[in-house]
Amino acid sequence: MEAFLAGMGAAFTPYMLWLILAGTVLGIVVGALPGISGSTTTALLLPLTITMGPTGAVAFLGSIYCAANYGGSITAILINTPGDPSASATAYDGYPMARRGEAGRALGMSAFASAIGGIFSVIVLIVAAPLLARLAYQFGPPEYFALALFGLSMVAAVGGESASKNLLAGASGVLLATIGLDLTTGVERFTFGEPSLSDGLDFIPVLVGLFAVSELFERISQRGEKLEIIKLNALKLPTLADFRKCAKAIGLSSVIGTFIGVLPALGATTAALICYNETKRWSKYKEEFGKGAIEGIAGPEAANNAAVGGAMVPTLALGIPGSTTTAIILAGLMIQGVRPGPHLFTEQPTLLYVVFGSMLACNLLYLVLGFAFAKAFARITLIPDAYLWPGVFILSVVGAYAPNQSISDVWVMLAFGVVGFFFKRYGFSPAPLIMGLVLGKMVEETMKQSLLLFDQDWSQFFHRPVVVTLFAITVLGLAAPVIASAWRRRFPKIPTPTAG
C-alpha cells in the first residue's frame, strides 16, 4: 500500500502530469497521421525519453502507446486509411458512417469505447501483473530460457502471412542481438573492429529505421493513390440508445482484447480483428456490419485499447513483450538501465505504479482531449505527404543521431529503413525482428546460465515441469501455423474467417 501511494504520488507530480499530457497529445497527433502506427510513433519519439529517467520515460511512452491507438481510429474513420494497423477493423464501419455524415458520432463512440477498454485493461494490469510476477519470482534461468523461447515462437503469429518468414525474421533479430562483446568470454562478435558496436547494436537507430524510414519508402512507392477525405464538423456524444446497442460489444471486446494482449507477441491488431468478428457474431444487427454499424466501431476500438494494458502484463511481470510497441517500450527501459521482470515488483515498485497511474490518466485524458480538440486532430489527416514525410525523415535522423551524437547511427537507421522496406515487399513483418533483437540477449544468457547449472546436460531441462510445459506450448505454437498452411494448401476452397 505504501508503494502504491508512493507510486501514485510520483505519477501525479506536475512534471509527470506534463509528461503524460505531452505523451497523450503526441500519441494522438502522430497516431492520427496516415500510415504512422503506434509502434512507429513510439520508435520515433523514443529518443526524447533519454534524458527523462526511467519513471518519466515509462510514463511518457505508456501514454503514447495508449493514445496512438485512439489516434489511429481518427484516420481510419475519416479517410479509410488506419493511422495504426489496430484501427483497420474500425475503418470497415467507421468510414461508411463518416460517408453518410456521421463522422462525429463514429469518433465519439471510438473515443468512449477506447477509454472503457483501456481503463478495464489497466485495472487487469494492476491486479494481474503482481500475481504473475509473484509466480515468476520462483523462476530460474531454465524457466526464463523456456519463456523467452515461447515469446519468440509467438512471433510466428505476428504480422505477415508466413509463419516461417516471421520466425526467420525473429531468428535474424536474435543473431543481431549477438553483435558486441560476449559477456562469458570477452570476445568481440561481428563488430568488424568498430568500437561503437562493442556494446551491441543500438536499439534506437534500428527501431527508427525499421518502423519510420521503411514506412516512408513504402508510402512513396504507393504514391498517387487518391484518398477521399471526409470533413468533420464536430464530435458528437453517442446517444443513450447507442450505448445500449454497444454495451455488450464493449464489454465482451474489453475482456477478449485484454486476454489477447496478455499473450506474448499478440497485440492490438489481432485483438481488434478477432473482436470485430465476435461483435458481429453476437450482434442482433449483423446485416449492418460493413455498411456503417456503430457496434463495428465499439467492438474493435474497445479491444485494441484493452490489448494495450494486457500487453503490458507480460512486459512488466516477465520482461517478455506482449506486442511490437511494448517491445519498443522494453527497449526504451533497457536503454535506461531497467530490465523489467518479477524483481521489478520488489526493487522498483514505484516505477510500476507510475506505469499504472500514467496509463489510467492517459485513458481519461484522451477521452477529454478527443472531444475538446476533435476538429483539430481531424485536420492532421489533411497534411499532404510532401510535407509530412520529409518531416518524419528529419525527426528520424534527429532521433537516431541525438542519443550518441553519432553519424554512424544515422547510417544504421537508413540501412535498416531499406531493410524494412524490402522486408515488407517480400512478405516479412519487421515486428519479429525487433522481438528477436530485444529477447536475443535474454535467450543467450539464460541458456548459458542453465547449461552451467545443469553441467552441460541438456536433458536436465526436461526435469522441470514449468520448462516442459512452456516447451510443449512453444512446439504447439510453432506447429499450428505449419499445419494450418498445409491444410489451406490441401483444401484451398475451405473459407477462413474474415474480418469483413
Added chain:
Amino acid sequence: MNRQDAVVAGVALAGAATAFALTFKFTSTTPAAMMSGMGAEFFPRLVIGLIAILAVCVALRIGNPGMEKPAPIPGIVWITIGLMAFYIVMLEVAGMWLASFAIMVGLGWLWGERNLLKLSAVSVILLLVIYGAFVKFLKSGFPVGLWA
C-alpha cells in the same frame, strides 16, 4: 517453389553462410576448459543453423503460403534513398540545419509539391521546433558543418 521465395531463401542462406564464416574470427584468450563448451561462437552458430533451416522452409513453402510477385520499385524510391544517403554525407559538411532544410525542400519537391515558398516555410518552422526541443530543451548537439 516460386521465384520470390527462392530469392528470400537464397539471401537468407547467403547471409547465414557469411555470418558462419565470420564466427571463425572470434578469437578468445579464455582457456577452453573454462568456457565449458560454450565459446563465443556457440550461440551465434546455433542461431545461424536455425536461420538456414528456416530459409529452406521458406523455399519449400513449409509454413509459408507463398507470395505474388511484388510490383516493381518506382524510380522515385531509389532517388529518395540516394538523396538521403547524400544528405547524411552532407550533414558533416554543411551542418545539420542547412542540410536538413535542403533535404526537406528537396524531398517535398520530389514528391510533387511545387510551392517552394510554402515548402521552405514549413521546413523552417519544423526545424525551429526540433531545435527548441532537442538543442534547447534536451541539450543535444548536432553537426555544425565544416565552416562553423
